Amino acid sequence: MSHWLSAAILRRASSLTLGGTSPSVCPGRKNEKYRSKKSELSEPAAVMAPTLAGVPPLGDEAVRRRNRPAIVSMAQPTGGYAMSESRTLVDAEALRAEVSKKYREVALEPGAEFHFHTGRPLAARLGYDPAIVDPMPDAAVESFAGVANPFELRDLQPGERVVDMGSGAGFDCFVAAGAVGETGVVVGIDMTEEMLVKSRANAEEMGLSNVEFREGLLEDVPVEDGWADVVISNGVFNLCSDKKAAFEEVWRVLRSGGVLQFADIANGRPVPEDALRDIDLWTA
Numbered sequence: 001m002s003h004w005l006s007a008a009i010l011r012r013a014s015s016l017t018l019g020g021t022s023p024s025v026c027p028g029r030k031n032e033k034y035r036s037k038k039s040e041l042s043e044p045a046a047v048m049a050p051t052l053a054g055v056p057p058l059g060d061e062a063v064r065r066r067n068r069p070a071i072v073s074m075a076q077p078t079g080g081y082a083m084s085e086s087r088t089l090v091d092a093e094a095l096r097a098e099v100s101k102k103y104r105e106v107a108l109e110p111g112a113e114f115h116f117h118t119g120r121p122l123a124a125r126l127g128y129d130p131a132i133v134d135p136m137p138d139a140a141v142e143s144f145a146g147v148a149n150p151f152e153l154r155d156l157q158p159g160e161r162v163v164d165m166g167s168g169a170g171f172d173c174f175v176a177a178g179a180v181g182e183t184g185v186v187v188g189i190d191m192t193e194e195m196l197v198k199s200r201a202n203a204e205e206m207g208l209s210n211v212e213f214r215e216g217l218l219e220d221v222p223v224e225d226g227w228a229d230v231v232i233s234n235g236v237f238n239l240c241s242d243k244k245a246a247f248e249e250v251w252r253v254l255r256s257g258g259v260l261q262f263a264d265i266a267n268g269r270p271v272p273e274d275a276l277r278d279i280d281l282w283t284a
């Protein structure tokens, strides 16, 4: 099997240098004010390639088996293109526009047909606790479009500060908000306006004062250096052309000893160059 969907957990070392290149710079970066020092991370070695067409539909049992949690090393070699190369092969702006278009639909028409699973049935298949999910209003769950359960490997602790990279309509942020409690804070980052409108409305309806949603890119996160105890993400790194920049941002916003626990799609085989250039395959 070449693709996997799983959850992984990584702890941020106090000083981490994984390669020799200089940090990525997101063109048109807006969030300079959040950076107080240079990122120490230069190059995570693991490669996450775009999703490819042909992934079979996920039946309940297949989902449970395929999406079981795994612990992976940041330095685990996977073959394929290095992150710094793959980001040059696709037009990042055009890709973001297509991704936003897709997730605008997921926000506005959650009952429509998508090539991925969504909503309460997906949350149940991925093993989210019904005691947490069932009481949530429909609007908080219906646009959920994650690929696994980033909370399976480690329980969030009361008081933790959490950043959700690609927060969509806020489902994982709401799960996190319950776990960290009133002394904790959850900040969701997303680039799609309709998702931000929906997540903010959901938080208000649920009366959650410890959750905030900020407009931003994974490659240019509007959060201060070292602010977060935990970064979570669910199904979003695979949608970024510049994974190196996105992981640099994870490491920048995490405090020393902080944890990245995320779920995503990766490819165990090298991706052909023409596939890396094909935006339809990234969003398919």
Ligand SMILES: C[S@@+](CC[C@H](N)C(=O)[O-])C[C@H]1O[C@@H](n2cnc3c(N)ncnc32)[C@H](O)[C@@H]1O
Binding pocket: 096, 099, 100, 103, 143, 144, 145, 146, 147, 165, 166, 167, 168, 169, 170, 171, 172, 189, 190, 191, 192, 195, 216, 217, 218, 219, 233, 234, 235, 236, 239, 240
């Ligand atoms: C697969 S959905 C996941 C949403 C949420 N994590 C969930 O599980 O429902 C992808 C979300 O990530 C956002 N997204 C994708 N690429 C992004 C990027 N480069 N920067 C910020 N947000 C991004 C999209 O707008 C969309 O809301």
